[in-house]
Amino acid sequence: MVTALYRRYRPETFAEMIGQSQVTEPLMTALRTNRVNHAYLFSGPRGCGKTTSARILARCLNCAEGPTDTPCGVCPSCVELSRDGGGSLDVVEIDAASHNGVDDARDIRERAIFAPARDRYKIFILDEAHMVTPQGFNALLKIVEEPPEHVKFIFATTEPEKVIGTIRSRTHHYPFRLVPPGPMLEYVQTLCESEKVAVAPGVLPLVVRAGGGSPRDTLSLLDQLMAGSDDHSVEYDRAVALLGYTSASLLDESIDAIAAREPAAAFDAVDRVIQTGQDPRRFVEDLLERMRDLIVVAATSAAGASAVLRGVPQDEIERMAVQAAKFGPAELSRTADILNTALTEMTGATSPRLHLELMIARVLIPASDDSTRGALARVERLERRIGVGTSGVDASSAATVAPSSATPAVSSTDASHAPASRPAPAADRGTTAPEAPTIPAASTASASAPAGQASVVPAAAAAAVARPIGPVTFQQVKDAWPEVLEAVQTAKTSAWLVLYTANVLEFRDGDLLVLSFPSQKDVASLKPTAAPGEGVGDYLKRAVNSVLGFTPRLMAKVNEPGASTPVAGPSAVPSASPVPEPQPSSPAAVGSQAAPA
Structure with missing residues (x-):
């Protein structure tokens, strides 16, 4: 029968302990300077080395060359307390879970009176000390407080708060911790090399994660994998199936x-x-x-x-x-x-x-999330779809730009990373105007709105508006339509109520946007009003400019009963009436000019 892995590799000196330097270094210093206390309390999670450290401390105290911080390993006491030893008469290990009453405490007290049989000290190691009853602790209190010179007590527990205060105050308390993944991973790799077992990549991180920082649990899992593997090789699939992780x-x-x-x-x-x-x-x-x-x-x-x-x-x-x-x-x-x-x-x-x-x-479905984070996710998705990179996006700073938790008006791309935007269309609608040089987004936002009017995009967000790369397509307009409507709603609710019922039918010549409405009254509402820049069409143009980077011409028609939605193309739209453009001399003409973003 093969001995368990955690028993074969149980540390025999403080130098072999991993991840417990906060305990081993002070204890070694106390041993070197001969300032050893009469009682110790070791606490910490299960399997992190409390009982093992108690045995090492007993070896250091009773070594023929001791007290020393490094046992010699050859004297009778060191051999008996080694990992293969049978135990020493002068080191008494007691399971406090089954010896927790007053009678057991009296037995310990009576045994402590007698001198050690051979070694320097008689050492009592009480494992699971939190299981001792208050009456049992009270019976031990006097002997723990003023023990004979030859007696040492070591209490090991996972719940130090259950040890009564009068006992804790008479001990030196050393808290043990779970071993971090880094040192644990190096330890199991060294152990696999010692066992001459080949481990597939990715297996040991799973073992360390499953062990939860406990060396004993980690070695038990690794031992199980080694026992169930053929040809001294641990495969990844078998480890995943055995440990219960997802492949x-x-x-x-x-x-x-x-x-x-x-x-x-x-x-x-x-x-x-x-x-x-x-x-x-x-x-x-x-x-x-x-x-x-x-x-x-x-x-x-x-x-x-x-x-x-x-x-x-x-x-x-x-x-x-x-x-x-x-x-x-x-x-x-x-x-x-x-x-x-x-x-x-x-x-x-x-x-x-x-x-x-x-x-x-x-x-x-990011649309189901009406929070700021959901809005930013939708904006990032739109940026990727229209070809704007998001590698420079800072989610935390973008969250402060969003106008509200339910209104993702703009993208969070930094202005310094924004590409050149699409300029206004040329006078000849059959040709495309050359691209203009990049203009800061803040000036673009102010140029797209008439004088005295608030921009659709908040001032803090104007510098972060993303623009598509190259000519805008019909599909991009369709995808960005919800963002356009939300920008209109932010600027003017009454305009949003009209445009909410509109459908995007076509996008022609690079700037002509064809919409359909359920009634002739809605079609008429897109025409310019007496107040420059206050029409429904004006708000729509500014919203499209803030989202897609160009100011469109508008054409509207009434929905035909039973008619299917046309596909984007160069053909004319029947029954469609173009929305009149304002004259260049009027103030509205200034607001309708396409501004590069």
């Missing part, structure tokens, strides 16, 4: 489906999770972990992320960099928040699959 391929498929907005692929991944019997909550936890990795990669780089994502292969980090590029900063943060909320709501849920599917639906 990297399924996570990649889920992330790609979310980034591409493909509901069929995303819900197919959810169905695979359910059909394979995997825990939905674990799937959400793994997906949230992957989203956190994408945020790290997007915030740094593929090279810089290697220092944070320890143990992750470089090819996987490069693949995550490609995935992160498909998201914007605000969308990554929003998706992570949705996953985190779903993970919390799934605790104790009777239908985890329902929560899982609703989570995917919320992630895929």
Whole structure:
């Protein structure tokens, strides 16, 4: 029979302990200077080395060359207290979970009176000390407070607050901690080399994560993987199946489906999770972990992320960099928040699959989120669709630009990264005017509105308006129409009420926007009014300029009953009446001129 891995590699000196320097260094200093206390309290999570440290301290105290901070390992006391030793008569280990009463405390008190059989000290190690009853602690109080010179007490517990204060105040308290992933990963890699076991890339980070920072739990899981592997090789698929984690391929498929907005692929991944019997909550936890990795990669780089994502292969980090590029900063943060909320709501849920599917639906539909973060996600999605890069977007600064939590009026792209916008159309409608040089967005916003009128875009956001690259297409106008309506609503609610019923039929000649309305009254409302710049058409033109970067000509018609929506093209629109353009001499003409953004 093979001894368990955590027993074969149990540390025998303080120098072999990992991740507990806050405990080992003061103890070694106390041993070197011969300032050892009569009672110690070791506390911390399970499996982090409390009992092992108590045994090492006993070896240091009873070593033939001691007290010393490094046991010799050859004297009878060191041999008996080693990992293969049978124990010493002068070191008494007591399980306080089953010896927690007054009678057990009296027995310890009576045994402490007698001198050690051979060694320097008689040492009592009480494991699970929090299980001792208050009466038992009170019975021990006197002997712990004033023990004989040859007696030492070491209490080990996971719940130090349950040890009564009178005992705690008479001990030196050393808190143990969980081992960080970095040192733990290096330790298990060294151990695998000692065992001559080949481990596939990505397995050890899963083992470290499953161990939760406990060396004993981590080694137990690694021992289980080694025992269930053939040819001294631990495969990734078997480790994922045994540890219950989601495979990297399924996570990649889920992330790609979310980034591409493909509901069929995303819900197919959810169905695979359910059909394979995997825990939905674990799937959400793994997906949230992957989203956190994408945020790290997007915030740094593929090279810089290697220092944070320890143990992750470089090819996987490069693949995550490609995935992160498909998201914007605000969308990554929003998706992570949705996953985190779903993970919390799934605790104790009777239908985890329902929560899982609703989570995917919320992630895929940013329009369902009326918060500022949802608005920024929609803006970033629009920027990617019209060809504006979002690599320089700062989600935190963009959140302050949004006019309200429900109105994503502008993009959050920095003005210094904004490309040259589309200029006003030439006098000859059959030709395209040459592109104008880039003009700061702040001056563009002021130029697109008449004198004395407030711009559709807030002043703080004017410097962050994104413009499409190249000529605007009909599809871009259709996609940006909801943003245009929201910009009109911000500027004038009555104008929005008229335009809300409009449908975009065509976009011709690079600047002619053809709309259809349910009534002739709505068509007439687009005509210029007596007040320059106050017409419905004026607000619409300024909104289109703020979102897409050009001022359109407008043509309106009444919906024909039963008529299908025309497709964009060069053909004329029947029954359509162009909206008269204001004369150049009037003030309205100034507001209708297309301003480059």
